[in-house]
Amino acid sequence: METRRLHLLVELSRLGSMRAVAEAQNTTTSTVSQQIAVLAREMGTALIEPHGRRVRLTPAGRRLAEHAVTILAAVEAAYLDLTPGAEPNGTLRVSGFGTAIRSYLLPLVGDLAVSHPRLHVLIREHEPAEALSLLATDEADLALTYDYNLAPAAEDPAVRATPLWTARWGLGVPARTDAGQGTALDIVHRFREHDWIVNSRNTADESVIRTLGSMAGFVPRVTHQADSLNLVQGMITAGLGVGLLPLDTAVLPDVRIVPLTAPDIELRAYAVARRGRLNWPPLALVTDRLTRAARGDGTTTA
Structure with a gap:
């Protein structure tokens, strides 16, 4: 049901006549009567009855008007909560x-x-x-x-x-390994015979590794997977492979991160x-x- 019709019913309960409601809502008596009639059909019961030259609410009409007060208040509260500029809650x-x-x-x-x-x-x-x-x-x-x-x-x-x-990433390698100098492609190419460690719950870093490998002319051998960056470092320490790590993350004693440039790797x-x-x-x-x-x-x- 439309809240506008409920509002008209509440006003009829308060003001007592179709004409008074029409004047208060800046509409016509015919419009008020039609909307109340539609509401009665939606509810499946009579909401008003003749009372002399006027009308009055039936018991069902009075009960619905009581509910309508609560419903309209809830709608207003929801409106105030959801409109831009409202207090977030x-x-x-x-x-x-x-x-x-x-x-x-x-x-x-x-x-x-x-x-x-x-x-x-x-x-x-x-x-x-x-x-x-x-x-x-x-x-x-x-x-x-x-x-x-x-x-x-x-x-x-x-x-x-x-x-x-954004965050710059590099290549995590064993600390004792000489990664050499050069571009990102030069560096990853030097590790073409190594196993590569990737994220176990997301494919983005694997896509980066495979893209770099393709640009450097080889297919990376992706073997190990880990969700935790600390675990990735542990795998590197254990000699299981190399993998991408954030440049400014704290590193374990046996791990170092080699910056990758041209192209840079940016999260x-x-x-x-x-x-x-x-x-x-x-x-x-x-x-x-x-x-x-x-x-x-x-x-x-x-």
Whole structure:
């Protein structure tokens, strides 16, 4: 049922006549009568009855008017909650990768608990493909994702990605290994006989490795997979292979990271939301805070 018809019923209950309602709503008595009649058909029961030269609400009409007061108040509250500029409150479901959550979202959650105590953030740690899938099925409101300049994510017109930060990556190798000098292609070519370690939950870094290998004239032998960057370093220490690592991450004693240039390897982080929901106050607030935090801190690890 339309809330406008419920509003007319409430006004009829309050003012007592079709004419008074019409004057108050700047419409005609005929329009008020027609809308009340439509509402009665929707409810399947009579809402008004003759009372002398006027009408009055039936018992069902009075009961519906009581419900209508509550319904209209709830609609108004929802409108005030959801309109741009409203005080952010409710639950915001965020799905994202570990670094974005740990370095940016968690500090923000602490601040929001003080500045916006009615806003609650629900966090799930997921790699980009998983986070975007939750976004598509409406199981998340905001996805924190990343891609690489050499492995850009496919564009999706249903979402908008807000850039957050970028991070340079290099090649993690055993500390005792001489990687030599030269471009990224020169360096990766020197490790063409090594095994390569890639992410177990995301294919982006493998795509970067295979792209570099192709440009350098060989097919990388991808063997080991690990989700944790610390575990990747442990595998490198154990002599199991080499793999991509953030340049500014803390390294184990037996690991060093060789910078890769020409081409550079750059991770790009994003805050992704579905179009049509970008003005929802909690989503707009958290996205803005994440963007400002990322720009203020500059480059970070991933």
